[in-house]
Amino acid sequence: MKQLKLFLDDYEVIPYKVLNYLGAEINYGGRVTDDKDVRLIKTILTKYINEGIMTDGHKFSESGKYISIPANVQEDYVNYIKDLPFNPHPEAFGLHENAEITTNQTETRRILESILSIQPRASTAGGKTREQVIMEISIDIESKTPPAFDLEFVIEKYPTEYTESMNTVLTQEVIRYNKLLTMMAEMLANV
Amino acid sequence: MSEDLEKMASSLFDNLVPNKWADVGFLSLKPLASWIQDLNDRVVFLKKWIDGGTPAVFWISGFFFPQAFFTGILQNYARKHIIAIDELDFEVKIYDEITP
Numbered sequence: 001m002k003q004l005k006l007f008l009d010d011y012e013v014i015p016y017k018v019l020n021y022l023g024a025e026i027n028y029g030g031r032v033t034d035d036k037d038v039r040l041i042k043t044i045l046t047k048y049i050n051e052g053i054m055t056d057g058h059k060f061s062e063s064g065k066y067i068s069i070p071a072n073v074q075e076d077y078v079n080y081i082k083d084l085p086f087n088p089h090p091e092a093f094g095l096h097e098n099a100e101i102t103t104n105q106t107e108t109r110r111i112l113e114s115i116l117s118i119q120p121r122a123s124t125a126g127g128k129t130r131e132q133v134i135m136e137i138s139i140d141i142e143s144k145t146p147p148a149f150d151l152e153f154v155i156e157k158y159p160t161e162y163t164e165s166m167n168t169v170l171t172q173e174v175i176r177y178n179k180l181l182t183m184m185a186e187m188l189a190n191v
Numbered sequence: 192m193s194e195d196l197e198k199m200a201s202s203l204f205d206n207l208v209p210n211k212w213a214d215v216g217f218l219s220l221k222p223l224a225s226w227i228q229d230l231n232d233r234v235v236f237l238k239k240w241i242d243g244g245t246p247a248v249f250w251i252s253g254f255f256f257p258q259a260f261f262t263g264i265l266q267n268y269a270r271k272h273i274i275a276i277d278e279l280d281f282e283v284k285i286y287d288e289i290t291p
Contacts, residue, residue, distance in 0.1 A: 137203045144227050146234040154241055163270055165263035166245050176255040180215050187199055
């Protein structure tokens with residue numbers, strides 16, 4: 001703030017370029033180690049510090065919710081801030097709408113996981129214990145798990161050949177599925 | 192019951208794919224029931240291939256590692272026509288309807 005005042009008082013015109021440089025490269029950017037992050041800070045800050053902000057109604061983002069309001073008493077500014085959305089859209093941070101997708105997904109997952117975690121574990125409806133239910137499910141899954149492939153047979157029928165890469169593709173796929181199927185069978189048999 | 196089995200048991204109870212399986216399994220976000228169905232479909236696809244010979248049409252999503260399949264296709268073509276593999280690339284055509 002002191003710095004800002006100093007520059008505003010000392011210059012004839014407002015030195016937007018200088019203010020941007022101070023903010024993005026020195027005061028904040030100087031602490032950022034990743035050069036791409038510094039570039040991002042620079043880009044975002046230029047949106048807020050430029051000639052336009054002295055114009056009333058200057059938009060800071062697409063929607064027009066965030067604007068430069070006519071200069072007046074402090075109360076006006078406080079009221080304007082109170083009116084801002086409670087849950088801001090990504091645009092408030094200079095980000096694209098899509099930036100919200102990840103946040104929302106993470107939040108949804110967290111809520112659902114919490115709900116699952118508080119489900120009763122001791123007993124379930126119908127008088128079956130949790131153990132019984134698990135037993136039934138595991139037997140069901142076991143019956144639905146296909147047996148592993150006969151790798152020897154596959155290698156013999158589809159040998160590695162210079163002109164037929166599909167044989168190698170098939171063999172490798174069989175090896176991968178076998179690894180999974182064997183592990184499933186082993187674990188289910190031990191429940 | 193070991194810790195792994197205990198974890199598997201709670202996953203089964205919650206209709207989730209146990210982590211141990213997902214770690215060595217194909218990429219998927221399906222819940223357990225649909226995952227098992229998917230696994231069966233994939234095994235059937237490979238089984239048909241093993242028993243009936245290399246198919247003319249492939250179910251790409253049925254592969255564990257589709258990248259290997261695409262590379263294999265390029266390699267086959269390159270070796271058959273004696274062209275350097277790095278000069279080859281795919282061209283994709285999208286059809287409006289499924290033609291049998």
